[in-house]
Amino acid sequence: MNEIIGRQTIAVGISAEIPRPGQAEPRLSRLPRLNVRDYALLLKPRVMSLVVFTALVGLLLAPGAIDTLSAALAVICIAVGGGAAGAINMWYDRDIDLVMTRTRNRPLPAKRLRPERALAFGITLAVLSVAVMAWAVNPAAAGLLAFTIF
Incomplete structure (x- = not known):
């Protein structure tokens, strides 16, 4: 530019x-x-929106009262954790994505990002989301989030 x-x-x-x-x-x-758009694409925003929707429905259907701040932080952590899983998945599938027409223009197969940066980005988001979930919500929820990421 x-x-x-x-x-x-x-x-x-x-x-x-x-x-x-x-x-x-x-x-x-x-x-x-630094290409913010490519890093955002690593998060797989469409998949992340489904994860957030599912988390919101779960919170709405949960019995009893849920603290609004804890619920908001949980949804944010779930969204970030889902994005981390997407970034790690794109790193793992970069060779397969290169041969598929639908995925060959993703940031890694198109060589707009280096694989080690994508992996570091995904792992950093994963660790942050699980740590904040453990601190702000509870360790059990953080454990479930970590299990779903990896």
């Missing part, structure tokens, strides 16, 4: 070099690029 400021082109978020007239644009691969 480039921005034109006056006569100079700056590669936004990628390089601070400004090409001089007659020089080629700076290479975009010098610094790692």
Whole structure:
């Protein structure tokens, strides 16, 4: 992504070099690029929405009173945990995704993200979601969340 400021082109978020007239644009691969859209796609948002819907229905049908803050934190942790599972799954299936027409444009087979970054992202989200669930809701719920992620 480039921005034109006056006569100079700056590669936004990628390089601070400004090409001089007659020089080629700076290479975009010098610094790692953070592509928020690709990281969001790792979370499999459509699948995550089904997980959140199921969690909300479970909370609504649960007997007794449930603290609103605990319920909200539980749903957030479940959503993040579901996204973590999606990221880990995309890391695991990256070779299969490359040969399927429907999945070959995902971030890993298309080489827009490195596999180790996707795995680190998924594991980080998994650990955070389980830790917050244990702290904010209860250890049993956190254990179930960890079991469903892995």
